[in-house]
Amino acid sequence: MQKKSNAVLNPNVSVDCVIFGFDLEKLTVLLIDRGDAGAEYGTRMSLPGDLIYDNENLDEAASRVLNELTGLHDIYLEQVGGFGDPNRLNKETDQAWLKAIREKPNERVVTIAYYSLVPSSDFQPHASSFAKNADWFPVHQITDLAFDHFDILQTAREKLRQKIKIQPIGFNLLPEKFTLSQLHKLYESILDKPLDKRNFRRKIQKLNILTNLREKQQGVPHKPSALYMFNEEKYLELMQKGFDNFDF
Amino acid sequence: MQKKSNAVLNPNVSVDCVIFGFDLEKLTVLLIDRGDAGAEYGTRMSLPGDLIYDNENLDEAASRVLNELTGLHDIYLEQVGGFGDPNRLNKETDQAWLKAIREKPNERVVTIAYYSLVPSSDFQPHASSFAKNADWFPVHQITDLAFDHFDILQTAREKLRQKIKIQPIGFNLLPEKFTLSQLHKLYESILDKPLDKRNFRRKIQKLNILTNLREKQQGVPHKPSALYMFNEEKYLELMQKGFDNFDF
DNA sequence: GTTCTTTGTGTCAATATTACACTTTCAAAT
């Protein structure tokens, strides 16, 4: 899934990825610091993205961008949609930067945005040899980004909110073993509103898609929590019975 | 909103529109018959679409395509997403047709799909001077289309199903005055499943977004139905109170 | 053993959902 031999970049179409993570407290996004001097901090940061190759489809292009940045494979990916304002690349600071990296910096580029869900534990920028200028940022702290990426981010958050009400994809953001409190916080972070603890637990338990590992957290300075796993089998059963609403 | 002066077509990006209608019985789609001899009936039909101009954004391009075909303005439009398989235009019959109409028939084209909702009464192809080769087809009858348009259609139907559970956009498919039975059938057509009459009525009435016009149908050979209008004001009130689920 | 912190649990009232059948009103036909 690296750059393909003989493949040519299409000058008019790119993909951009909103890579969501969860630090067990807040929803985060993986951003790249372009490091250009002219731009202010906010607009210096951008989503990872690239022009597409002429022999790859859009999902493949998004997977590639994700893989080139993080080294990860088989990550949850969902399309957000196309963004194609004719002036989306025309901010001065963005133009300066494009001139440095693109053969044809003035081409109009329509981008297809994706979001992906990565267990933060699977990718720690500082420990990795990839992507020295990439890092996780809490979504709440982000107020501006390069190009139209802030807009893309907000749209991706909205899609994620919608999606999680229909499918329990949140598990893709958690380590394999997790506590109900972590899951609770994750739902609150995504939906951006508080959820009653007891009601949340009742509801998620009734779905019957969690396996209680009968294991406890170790070394926490308070009552240790039970650990759970997502049970894909039971989830698929549930879906077959025609379920379509998690509705938290 | 006609072709813009000095504007140039982008060879790599198009829009395609899934234009939904409702004949008061079934959900329909506006398709174009390319009329090419080589292709079988199904694959001869396509969604209306066009390459984008370099100075218009994606929504504008979709509105333009819709307007050029139907003459209509201010129509409900929603993006479905990007479709970009490298081989999406490579079926033989499609290639033959592209050679007849495009300057560069072999260019790779990524398309951004939209769906729109049109009250069928607002556009009758036969009565119109536009689009002599376009017509409404019941979505259920469609088994194949040109390019990847069948795939696009199915994705658009799914998006519409999702959307109507969250926002009462169905009114865009009905004439200004409509009966509860028509609304009922519309929901059944979109969700593709039967809904209990009494429960449907109770639920939609409780939302309190309909105005009873205190008028009756004329000339029907059975008990005439009361006529209703969608009340946008009350709908906006409802939304502000933080409502997000119609869930039929 | 005291303190701090987080886990984990139940009930009740209000609301929402589901399943289900008969009467009414009109036009058309006789």
Place this chain on the structure above:
DNA sequence: ATTTGAAAGTGTAATATTGACACAAAGAAC
């Protein structure tokens, strides 16, 4: 004028879901 056919319109009871709410239990740190 009466009958017929066809769709409109209406209520209830049983069940399930939601939302609001508070305190005891478990462990680590001191």
